[in-house]
Amino acid sequence: MNHTDEEAYAALRGCDMAPNKTAQKLLLQGAQNAWDMLSEEQSQKHITTGSGSLNDILGGGIHCKEVTEIGGVPGVGKTQLGIQLAINVQIPVDYGGLGGKAVYIDTEGSFMVERVYQIAEGCISDIMEYFPCHHDKASSGQENLQPESFLAGIYYFRICSYTEQIAVINYLEKFLGEHKDVRIVIIDSVTFHFRQDFEDLALRTRVLSGLSLKLMKLSKAYNLAVVLLNQVTTKFTEGSFQLTLALGDSWSHSCTNRLILYWKGNERCAYLDKSPSLPVASTPYAVTSKGVRDAGSSSCKRVRVM
Amino acid sequence: MRPPAPKNSAYGQQEPRPGNLLFFLAPHRAAKLSLGCPLLDRLLSGGLPAASVTEIAGESAAGKTQICLQLALLAPLSPHPSSSLFLCSDVPFPLRRLRLLAPKSRPDLLDHVLVAAVHSPSDLLSLLSRAQYHLSHPSHSPHRLPTRVILLDSIASLFRADFDASPADLKRRSGLFFKISAKLKELAHRHQCVVVVTNQVVDVVEGNTGNTVAWSSGRQVSPALGLAWANCVNTRLFVTREVDSNGGSARRHMKVAFAPHLPVRTCEFVIRRDGVFGVEPAQRTPWPWTAGLPPNRTDDDDDRICHVAVCFHGTLENGVSSS
Numbered sequence: 001m002n003h004t005d006e007e008a009y010a011a012l013r014g015c016d017m018a019p020n021k022t023a024q025k026l027l028l029q030g031a032q033n034a035w036d037m038l039s040e041e042q043s044q045k046h047i048t049t050g051s052g053s054l055n056d057i058l059g060g061g062i063h064c065k066e067v068t069e070i071g072g073v074p075g076v077g078k079t080q081l082g083i084q085l086a087i088n089v090q091i092p093v094d095y096g097g098l099g100g101k102a103v104y105i106d107t108e109g110s111f112m113v114e115r116v117y118q119i120a121e122g123c124i125s126d127i128m129e130y131f132p133c134h135h136d137k138a139s140s141g142q143e144n145l146q147p148e149s150f151l152a153g154i155y156y157f158r159i160c161s162y163t164e165q166i167a168v169i170n171y172l173e174k175f176l177g178e179h180k181d182v183r184i185v186i187i188d189s190v191t192f193h194f195r196q197d198f199e200d201l202a203l204r205t206r207v208l209s210g211l212s213l214k215l216m217k218l219s220k221a222y223n224l225a226v227v228l229l230n231q232v233t234t235k236f237t238e239g240s241f242q243l244t245l246a247l248g249d250s251w252s253h254s255c256t257n258r259l260i261l262y263w264k265g266n267e268r269c270a271y272l273d274k275s276p277s278l279p280v281a282s283t284p285y286a287v288t289s290k291g292v293r294d295a296g297s298s299s300c301k302r303v304r305v306m
Numbered sequence: 307m308r309p310p311a312p313k314n315s316a317y318g319q320q321e322p323r324p325g326n327l328l329f330f331l332a333p334h335r336a337a338k339l340s341l342g343c344p345l346l347d348r349l350l351s352g353g354l355p356a357a358s359v360t361e362i363a364g365e366s367a368a369g370k371t372q373i374c375l376q377l378a379l380l381a382p383l384s385p386h387p388s389s390s391l392f393l394c395s396d397v398p399f400p401l402r403r404l405r406l407l408a409p410k411s412r413p414d415l416l417d418h419v420l421v422a423a424v425h426s427p428s429d430l431l432s433l434l435s436r437a438q439y440h441l442s443h444p445s446h447s448p449h450r451l452p453t454r455v456i457l458l459d460s461i462a463s464l465f466r467a468d469f470d471a472s473p474a475d476l477k478r479r480s481g482l483f484f485k486i487s488a489k490l491k492e493l494a495h496r497h498q499c500v501v502v503v504t505n506q507v508v509d510v511v512e513g514n515t516g517n518t519v520a521w522s523s524g525r526q527v528s529p530a531l532g533l534a535w536a537n538c539v540n541t542r543l544f545v546t547r548e549v550d551s552n553g554g555s556a557r558r559h560m561k562v563a564f565a566p567h568l569p570v571r572t573c574e575f576v577i578r579r580d581g582v583f584g585v586e587p588a589q590r591t592p593w594p595w596t597a598g599l600p601p602n603r604t605d606d607d608d609d610r611i612c613h614v615a616v617c618f619h620g621t622l623e624n625g626v627s628s629s
Contacts, residue, residue: 073516074536075564103324109358109491110540112567113327114351155324160492168322175324192537196488197481231537232516233480236473243516243533289569 045098047184047225048091049285050084050123050292057272057281058259062225064098064183067216067254069190071230071245072261077268077287078229079110080119081261082186084292085227087116087123089184090153092145095127100183100224101153103175105168107192111156120150122290155179162193162207169211176222185215189229191246205250212254228255267295339455339500341373342380345584349560349573355541356454356498358566359490361461363505363529364545365522369558369577370504371396373545374457375404376581377502381455382418388454389418391437393430395463397423407581418451427464427482434489441497455500456493461486462506462530480534487538503539506530518563522546541565545575560584 046061055061062068062085072078086104091097104111124145155175159165165187176182190211198204212228219226235244245252245260252258258274264284271282284295338353347353354360354377362370378390392399399421408415424430437456444452465482469475494501507527510519517528517536529536529544536542542563547556561572574585 073533074539075518075542079566108540109495110566112355112358115567116327118567151327154327156327157322157324158495159322160495161488164322171322192484193488195480195534195537196484197478232533233537234516234533287569 045096047085047089047098049081050088051283051285051294053283053294054270054285054292057270057278057283058257059275059278062184062227063257064223064225065219066256067212067219067226067228068257068259069228069230069245069255070259070261071232073232073243073263076261076263077285077292078261079108079188080115080287081292082188082227082229083111083116083119084123085184085225086154086186087120087150087291089225090150091123091127095131098183099181101155101179101181103155103157103172103182103185105157105159105165105185105187107159107165107187108189109158110188111158113151116151116154117147118289119291120147122288123150126290155182159193162196165193166207166211169214172218173214176218176224180222182222182224184225184227185218186227187229189231191229191231195231195246201248205248208247208251209254212251216254216256337386337498337500339377339384340380342376342581343575343583345573345586346560346575346582349562349568349571349584350543351568354500354502355567356500357495358540359487359494359501359503359538360541360543361503361505361529361539362543362545363507363518363563365507365527365547368522368545368547369575369582370545371400371459372403372577372582374459374502374504375400375407377455377500378404378419378457379408379415381500382415382451386454387451389420389451390455390457391453392419392421393424393433393456393458394421395424395430395458396460399423406579417449420453424458424464426468427486430458430464430486431489434486434493438489438493441493441499454498456490456502458490458501458503460504460506461535465531480532483531483535483538487535491540505535518542518544520544520546520561520563521548523549541568 044064046055046059046063048061049055049058070078070081082104086102089098089100089102091099093099124147127145157168159168172185176185190208194204194208215226215228218224231246232243233246235242245258252274255274256276257272260271260273262269262271267284268286269282269284272278272280286293286295337356338350339356340347340353341350362373364370374392378392381388381390404416404419422433424433437453441453444450465479469479490501490503493499506529507522508530510526510528516533519526519528521527523546529542542565544561544563545558546561547558549556558575558577559572560575562568562570564570574587575582576585
């Protein structure tokens, strides 16, 4: 921003506000000392992924006010994790959740309602298992814990082209203003429509960085988590093909956290590739009939038997 | 320069509206297309999902085209009777086999299979645009069912010619994959179509490329067209065949390689004169619904193969439920 002070004053005057007062107020509102930020961050609840070890490497789960990118090869569980987060964000506050709602932007058509229902049922049965006495007492809250209500808490957008994708993300600002209880926005996947014949790659980069800036701003403004699912592509470097996340190097700057899902033999693993506050780490996880869970748990074996 | 706006965007100038998932739930469950066999339907928990692209990958003679032909004939018999659009790039179209599969009592089923030949990726894209018009302007003739099934056999043969392994060509190729897939998915979503695309396989030469790997005929194979295409499908089914060393008949398996709604699991199947049918694993007891039926044995089948004629005519309306 190369505005001079005069220009800034002129702009503020244009808004029909007293320049000095407003500028001061804006500054005071915007500024926050690091101590406040730390205590605020520590009091923040995170969105659980369903797997304890995955939560551990993420520092408690998916963080609000941050953009997290999740990448991996087809079939490794990106969409499963996306759906799981859309359900888990709705765990009521009484049961240690955020009690929020989710926006799910589906660009690929992999969001299957029957699977969402299954994961919601799995989530409810786990809540019942962890809070048996709590549940007995709060019988009034029981009607709240129905898979149907979890489904109703997901605002689902199916989009079929990149113009629609841009339009939906622009519209999100208004939508989130009207739906303040949304605590997570999931885009599955951010990549798909941008891998068609985009001849002007510089334009693609500009459009994408515009989108990511907008999402980052939204995540701060509305205190919500943004989760972007990304595909994996092969890149030819130094005489060999290597797997890398799609959309190129400039895109890789646009997320706060990056989690990479990969296969290690027959085991699914997650690798925290980028985070401003956490060490690089990896852990196995599993996708069970109930959703994303720890590897080696009993519910995982049940699926293998099928 | 602004990117050109795609035509026929349904949103127009309106604000996008989120869909209500509860509204989706009921029709979603009914909208699956049965494979005509309870065992294969159980593998897919009810059949092939609508509004989604399913790939069937497998080596030649694994049974891909057979499954497609069977689906084409089952579409008019499904709870939502519909015609199917069969896009054929592996010339010639197996018309004789289709006639053989169609039950003698229902020759009219063939009227609902619309066949079109495609020769190149651009051919396919223009055909899909025409199909879009056809789907959004259904004819009101009582003899013409709405098209709800799109079968493409096969995607790989479209890309066999005209492309080198040079980086520029690979990039152009994957751009086309995403364009074709976006079009298929758009048709699938807007018109609740079941889209099936078959794919060939290639031998695995390098180590881990991130793509699906399976054993078929003693070789390690991956679906063709690489990782880029793998990103373009929602569900991947892998059909494999193994021939015994002593020259016995081939054992075929259908495996869910990945799917948003299904766990990885496998079912054995056989191809018979009258179609493709699942086989119950030997260690399990026969299914209750096969018990009351008269055994319909042919020489090389055992009695665990589910009853065919019933699958074709009777149980479709009831929709054999599975877990």
